[in-house]
Amino acid sequence: MGTANQIWLYDTTLRDGAQREGISLSLEDKLKIARQLDKMGIPFIEGGWPGANPKDVQFFWKLQEEPLTQAEVVAFCSTRRPHKRAAEDPLLKAILAAGTRWVTIFGKSWDLHVTEGLKTTLDENLEMIADTIEYLRTQGRRVIYDAEHWFDGYVNNPDYALETLKTAKAAGAEWLVLCDTNGGTLPHDVSRIVRDVITALEIKPDEDSPQLGIHTHNDSGTAVANGLAGVVEGVRMVQGTINGYGERCGNANLCTLIPNLQLKMGYRCLEDTQLTELTKTSRLISEMVNLAPDDHAPFVGRSAFAHKGGIHVSAVQKNPLTYEHIKPENIGNQRRIVISEMAGLSNVLSKAKSFGIELNKEDAACRQILARIKELEHEGYQFEAAEASFELLMRQALGQTKSFFQLQGFQVHCDMLYGEGMPYSNALATIKVTVNGEDRLEVAEGNGPVSALDSALRKALVNFYPEIAQFHLTDYKVRILDGGAGTSANTRVLIESSNGQTRWTTVGVSPNILEASYQAVVEGIEYGLLLKSTMKKPVKSMS
The missing domain is CATH 3.30.160.270 (Alpha-isopropylmalate synthase LeuA, regulatory domain)
Known part of the structure; x- marks a missing residue:
């Protein structure tokens, strides 16, 4: 499964991300998103739950006809139902019909969900996990096991939660994914519990399998931090979504996780050229799901490398390290100089350069433009949000526009x-x-x-x-x-x-x-x- 510093990315935008309130993806949307993720180099792309709805069935059929270039498309499903053989469960038949090499199966880790949700016994839940994974293995499938409500389950009944993982491991699962399904766990607890799992299951990060993954939700605002904490302790697969889309407060945001892992922590997630697709992918998918991009998102936001204060702009022009923690080009973003009433000559000069206009601070027009900006913003204009208007203002001051009508x-x-x-x-x-x-x-x-x-x-x-x-x-x-x-x-x-x-x-x-x-x-x-x-x-x- 790769070297010790390799992190395997697992994108679930098309399934978990699509469960966000307000998102509804067409079949064509899902196919376009999958192909962009494939182009970016994501190794695992979860396509949905075939059998749960016709759209997901069609999605997997389409990808059988026109496969992705490098990514493994993954079908998602639950374990078999209580007191029913896996070979007879229609949900698993739909999974096999999807034709994917990899399958993700989720099962219950928390005894509360077994007795209250499934209305079955703890032993039967273990049988469901084992029977499902063993059956899929006999059908030639490779299995990722998502341990649903893992962290809550471990806190409430650690012995039983560990037993579910041991059962999945013995049945042939190649990945054991620890899920913070309710999003309530904090990073220090993630670290401690992951260490406990590695010890109890004798997981060795330098061996092929089984390996640990982590799947976090953002209900406490710590989904990204929890993912990073898990990796530090030995997790080798990180699941998340583009832009952090997902049910309730969302999933771990891959657009934040990936550059932190690769640029800050030295792990290998993508090729450097693929990493430069990150900002484009973030914005493309926000368009596809019909949600406005978050301008202030870390790394990929339009404002992530925007500089407004004159002192900041002057310093950045001398050495970008003064106010930028990474090179924006590494993740496909770009530096922006914001024009506002707080602007100095450095802002005007830098902005002019971005428009292809050569100015220097000795130009009388430069100070005229700055004075006009401050005058107009005092009246209520806002050029940091309307750069097209600012370019027109600048060109008018320089006599570089014509009257069209x-x-x-x-x-x-x-x-x-x-x-x-x-x-x-x-x-x-x-x-x-x-x-x-x-x-x-x-x-x-x-x-x-x-x-x-x-x-x-x-x-x-x-x-x-x-x-x-x-x-x-x-x-x-x-x-x-x-x-x-x-x-x-x-x-x-x-x-x-x-x-x-x-x-x-x-x-x-x-x-x-x-x-x-x-x-x-x-x-x-x-x-x-x-x-x-x-x-x-x-x-x-x-x-």
Whole structure:
């Protein structure tokens, strides 16, 4: 099973991760995620429970037709039912039909679950574990045994919990996985209990099998720490999910575990080139499950290597080690310089460089840009969340933008309509713009005023700029900046736009929410056009 410093990764995003509230994966989603995990080099990918639902059956069939390149896809199931032979259990027949070489079987470790959950005897539970594993072994399967509720079971009845593991080992399981199913165990207890298991079962990390694995949940906020504690004591398989998705508070986050194990602790999990896929994989899967990426996630978050304070930025530019614990490129992330009212000249210079603009601190434009940032942020603008707007601001100050159109005016009319079902709103926007000396008047509907306004504007411009047909709004956020001012308060609107390949965010601020929205919509279109223009090529500033 590899050298002593090899850690085997086991991803259960497609089964345990999919049990998170709000996640629903299609068959196509599951296949795409599996192939990305395979590309990243994950050795074991748990695909689901064939027999429990038709989607998982189809998933395993599809992978029989088009196998993964290197990963072992694993079918998941419980031990046989009480007082029924394994060879006759229909759940195990579905497991065999899935055609995987590896199977993960979970069984009860906690006597409470045996007597209260299964309503059977402790001896029968041992028979269920042994019969199931032995049967699968006779059918040519290799078995990973997940000891469910292991840590709780050990605390309450250590002798019986150990007996379940000894039974699985004797029956032929190659991996014995200690599961903190309720997520309530703390790292120091994990360390102590893993040491007890290694002693009791005479596990030797340098031998092929059986070996220990660990499966932790995050209900106490310690899933990653518990996984690391287990590895330090001799565990050689770590189970988890991408982004920590999972039931209740989630599972151990592989996006945090993997770089800690490999970059900090010296264990081997992935090839270095595969490790650089980590950030991409995290964000891709967040898109697939339709959940916003956590910008502040360790290692892979957008803000994980973001620097806002001027002193920080200046230091990082001299030596990244001053404020970065690893090189972001090692895990496929990148350094970001955040622009805000806390920015100094170092922030502006660094940000300009990332946009392909060569500035130096002696340029008058540099200080003008910094002064303008502070002025606008005092009014309520927020450029750290709207970098597209900041790039436009910078290029405008340097004379590097063009006027794509001029607004003559717009109107938005909203109705609340009532039918047989729930009431719904309908908005109608009329807009007049001038493009290259030609006036255009257009009307469009939307399910809200901003949607209607965006549609009308794009309709007016698309004949002049065909690429606008690919633009669409992907997110819309509104914040009231001064709640005490009532209806006269300034409103900040952040709009995220996309052309199908790239996303960018723009900002607008005004006491009028439609005016703020219009500012953000217009800048979103202007920035999208900028992406297609030659102005995105590196340019020198005019001092």
